[in-house]
Amino acid sequence: MSIYTPEMVEKMRESAPLNLEKAREIANDLGVSYRSVIAKAKTEGIEYTKAAPAAKKPKGQNKSDTVQQIARCLNASEEEISSLDKANASALATLLDAIVHLSPEVSEA
Numbered sequence: 001m002s003i004y005t006p007e008m009v010e011k012m013r014e015s016a017p018l019n020l021e022k023a024r025e026i027a028n029d030l031g032v033s034y035r036s037v038i039a040k041a042k043t044e045g046i047e048y049t050k051a052a053p054a055a056k057k058p059k060g061q062n063k064s065d066t067v068q069q070i071a072r073c074l075n076a077s078e079e080e081i082s083s084l085d086k087a088n089a090s091a092l093a094t095l096l097d098a099i100v101h102l103s104p105e106v107s108e109a
Contacts (some may be wrong), residue, residue, distance in 0.1 A: 003032065004040055012037065017047035067091040073099045 008030055015022050018041050020034070027034040043049045067084045070092070071077060084092060 003036075009040070009044055012044070014043055015040075015056075017049050019049045020051055023048070033052050061086075063089050063092055066096055070096050070099060073103070 002094065011030070012018065012026060015026060018026075018038070023034045023037045023041070023081055027037045030037070038048055063085060066089065067081065068078060074081070076097075087095075090099070100103075
């Protein structure tokens with residue numbers, strides 16, 4: 001048994017195409033969860049546009065920055081160590097830490 005009346009479904013159809021924001025508004029008006037509204041819309045064939053996932057932002061410095069720091073520490077040009085760009089960020093960070101810890105005078109670079 002559905003909690004949705006024909007009038008509720010019609011309200012959803014009138015708001016089509018639905019997105020998360022519209023689903024939340026309708027859910028608030030109807031006294032149901034927004035997830036229920038989305039599920040019912042899909043069941044009824046009402047168009048629902050899913051939001052694109054948010055782009056992930058780097059939490060720290062990026063690989064290019066780390067490679068530049070390694071180049072400075074080794075007094076090398078970026079071209080000389082350009083293949084390091086292919087290493088993963090964790091490996092680059094470990095390499096930079098090792099260089100800095102092995103050569104205390106490098107940490108001032």
